[in-house]
Amino acid sequence: MSGLEDLIQAFGFPFMQRAAAAGTMIAVMCALLGVFVVQRRLSFLGDGLAHAAFGGMGIGAFVIVSSGALAQGGALLRNPLWIAVPFALLTGLGIAWVRDRTELSSDTAIGVFFAVSVALGVLFFSRISPDANIGVNVMDLLFGSILAVRTTELAIIAAVAVVATTLLLTLWGRLAYATFDDELARTDGVRSRALEYLLFGLAAVVIAVSATVVGIILMAAYLVIPAAAARIWARSMASMTLLAVVIGVSTTLAGVALSYLFDLPTGSAIILTQALVFVAAAFTQRR
Amino acid sequence: MSRAARTDEGAVRVATVAPQRRVPVVHVHNVGVRFGDAQILDDVSFDLDEGQFLAIVGPNGAGKSTLVKVALGLLRPQRGHAALFGRDAGDVPERIGYVPQLKTFDRTFPATAVELVVTGLRRSWPARPSRREREQAHAALAQVGAEALVDRPLARLSGGELQRVYLARAVAREPAFVLLDEPATGVDYLAEHDLYDLLERYQARTGATVAMVTHDLAAARYHASRVLVLNRRVFGFGLPDDVLCDACLQEAYGHVGHTHVPHTHRHVPRR
Ligand SMILES: Nc1ncnc2c1ncn2[C@@H]1O[C@H](COP(=O)(O)OP(=O)(O)OP(=O)(O)O)[C@@H](O)[C@H]1O
Numbered sequence: 001m002s003g004l005e006d007l008i009q010a011f012g013f014p015f016m017q018r019a020a021a022a023g024t025m026i027a028v029m030c031a032l033l034g035v036f037v038v039q040r041r042l043s044f045l046g047d048g049l050a051h052a053a054f055g056g057m058g059i060g061a062f063v064i065v066s067s068g069a070l071a072q073g074g075a076l077l078r079n080p081l082w083i084a085v086p087f088a089l090l091t092g093l094g095i096a097w098v099r100d101r102t103e104l105s106s107d108t109a110i111g112v113f114f115a116v117s118v119a120l121g122v123l124f125f126s127r128i129s130p131d132a133n134i135g136v137n138v139m140d141l142l143f144g145s146i147l148a149v150r151t152t153e154l155a156i157i158a159a160v161a162v163v164a165t166t167l168l169l170t171l172w173g174r175l176a177y178a179t180f181d182d183e184l185a186r187t188d189g190v191r192s193r194a195l196e197y198l199l200f201g202l203a204a205v206v207i208a209v210s211a212t213v214v215g216i217i218l219m220a221a222y223l224v225i226p227a228a229a230a231r232i233w234a235r236s237m238a239s240m241t242l243l244a245v246v247i248g249v250s251t252t253l254a255g256v257a258l259s260y261l262f263d264l265p266t267g268s269a270i271i272l273t274q275a276l277v278f279v280a281a282a283f284t285q286r287r
Numbered sequence: 288m289s290r291a292a293r294t295d296e297g298a299v300r301v302a303t304v305a306p307q308r309r310v311p312v313v314h315v316h317n318v319g320v321r322f323g324d325a326q327i328l329d330d331v332s333f334d335l336d337e338g339q340f341l342a343i344v345g346p347n348g349a350g351k352s353t354l355v356k357v358a359l360g361l362l363r364p365q366r367g368h369a370a371l372f373g374r375d376a377g378d379v380p381e382r383i384g385y386v387p388q389l390k391t392f393d394r395t396f397p398a399t400a401v402e403l404v405v406t407g408l409r410r411s412w413p414a415r416p417s418r419r420e421r422e423q424a425h426a427a428l429a430q431v432g433a434e435a436l437v438d439r440p441l442a443r444l445s446g447g448e449l450q451r452v453y454l455a456r457a458v459a460r461e462p463a464f465v466l467l468d469e470p471a472t473g474v475d476y477l478a479e480h481d482l483y484d485l486l487e488r489y490q491a492r493t494g495a496t497v498a499m500v501t502h503d504l505a506a507a508r509y510h511a512s513r514v515l516v517l518n519r520r521v522f523g524f525g526l527p528d529d530v531l532c533d534a535c536l537q538e539a540y541g542h543v544g545h546t547h548v549p550h551t552h553r554h555v556p557r558r
């Protein structure tokens with residue numbers, strides 16, 4: 001079959017290898033995070049933090065252009081992610097803080113930060129002259145561009161993936177316990193409040209680097225669907241986690257391949273593949 | 288050592304306990320808790336020594352569960368302090384077996400009975416319980432007559448079944464202090480005296496201290512070696528027969544408009 005040959009040949013291209021590597025790392029950390037996001041009913045957090053990343057990218061791009069950093073400095077330094085990631089992190093911790101200190105539901109807190117971030121992003125992107133080549137394209141930001149991942153981004157993704165995956169796996173038992181019952185976990189010495197800040201902070205960083213690849217608009221779905229499908233099939237938190245990672249990685253790689261073969265937007269291809277798995281899960285649900 | 292005088296009578300009554308001049312298991316001193324404008328606990332003080340069986344009684348909304356949370360370190364009182372084993376509340380989770388009144392866990396969380404019991408052993412959620420942990424969990428579940436529930440999803444258990452699983456979780460770690468908030472709620476008549484039987488046998492075997500919130504005054508009278516009558520403040524603390532008198536109860540329960548003081552001499556069968 002020529003399709004298969006095409007595919008094998010395709011993964012010989014460096015850009016496809018970068019896409020596969022970035023996709024796998026993002027899929028693993030998003031799935032590990034996603035199980036907690038789903039169980040804690042924080043789906044909207046994915047949306048809010050992805051849009052915070054958008055705001056951060058806008059500020060970052062503006063700073064790079066207006067400071068003239070575009071002309072000098074290495075490619076790694078010129079990346080607006082250096083501003084987007086801390087900006088998203090502050091937003092994530094801000095949401096956690098509002099949740100902690102007020103009676104507001106997280107939806108409300110997230111909604112406020114969401115709107116402010118988008119407003120900031122639009123404002124700063126509008127200040128950048130259209131012919132300044134900053135290496136980020138607003139459309140790519142919104143809809144994702146995994147096939148356009150550059151080596152610098154890959155390096156940032158790898159660094160975040162190592163830290164996030166290590167933390168999520170190390171703290172898995174305590175995070176799961178606090179997710180099951182916050183108060184019961186606290187009676188067993190689990191510092192669930194600190195864990196919540198950590199979870200929100202991690203989510204912010206993971207989502208900021210993932211969103212540039214998956215697309216801001218699709219980010220929340222990407223975070224939630226593998227975990228949700230896994231939840232339908234799983235009988236334990238451990239199997240849910242494992243299954244979410246398997247679904248996340250396989251649908252991401254399948255989406256990359258499909259988008260190459262049929263010239264589809266990658267973000268759409270990934271999300272639609274995940275949706276198929278989710279529908280399959282819903283139909284085969286054990287009662 | 289201001290508490291020495293108070294512990295003397297306990298040493299007489301509970302013969303299995305060595306003469307007590309040591310740190311009390313529970314030390315609650317001048318505890319005051321407010322939620323907004325409402326004073327929920329006011330100047331609550333008492334000490335509980337090793338090997339005692341304390342029943343905490345009082346009307347709905349008296350602050351019993353609040354006091355339990357203060358003792359566990361879940362809630363910081365605005366006034367006073369609580370200590371367990373001479374350490375700050377919350378510092379010695381491994382020595383405490385706690386059964387909460389409300390089972391507030393996330394019902395959509397994929398969990399089985401055995402996993403919850405294993406949290407009692409390792410104090411975090413098990414990804415994969417070891418063989419040894421499973422055996423210990425089985426033994427704990429068997430103790431409460433719930434061995435059949437092992438691999439059942441938690442969210443589908445009945446109220447009484449759930450209560451037993453929580454009880455198994457609490458005793459699995461062999462705690463030196465068992466703290467139960469209305470453990471008999473939702474369990475059937477037989478299970479109820481199985482529960483007291485279990486607690487008493489556990490106590491006899493390990494010398495553990497037990498504190499239990501209950502609405503069953505007859506059970507308090509029959510099983511406890513100490514009773515605390517609470518309604519925002521302490522209305523009585525001491526031997527069951529001294530504290531569970533009509534006058535004390537009338538006073539404590541009368542404050543929230545209860546007129547009927549249950550005075551049951553119901554026979555609680557002992558096996
Ligand atoms: N977090 C809270 N915020 C505000 N009020 C609270 C809070 N927790 C408890 N209360 C109030 O404190 C009072 C005591 O509550 P608590 O749960 O300690 O009562 P209780 O003695 O355990 O009652 P019950 O027998 O019904 O279990 C109640 O009036 C309750 O409404």
Ligand SMILES: [Mg+2]
Pocket residue numbers: 351352353388468
């Ligand atoms: Mg209560």
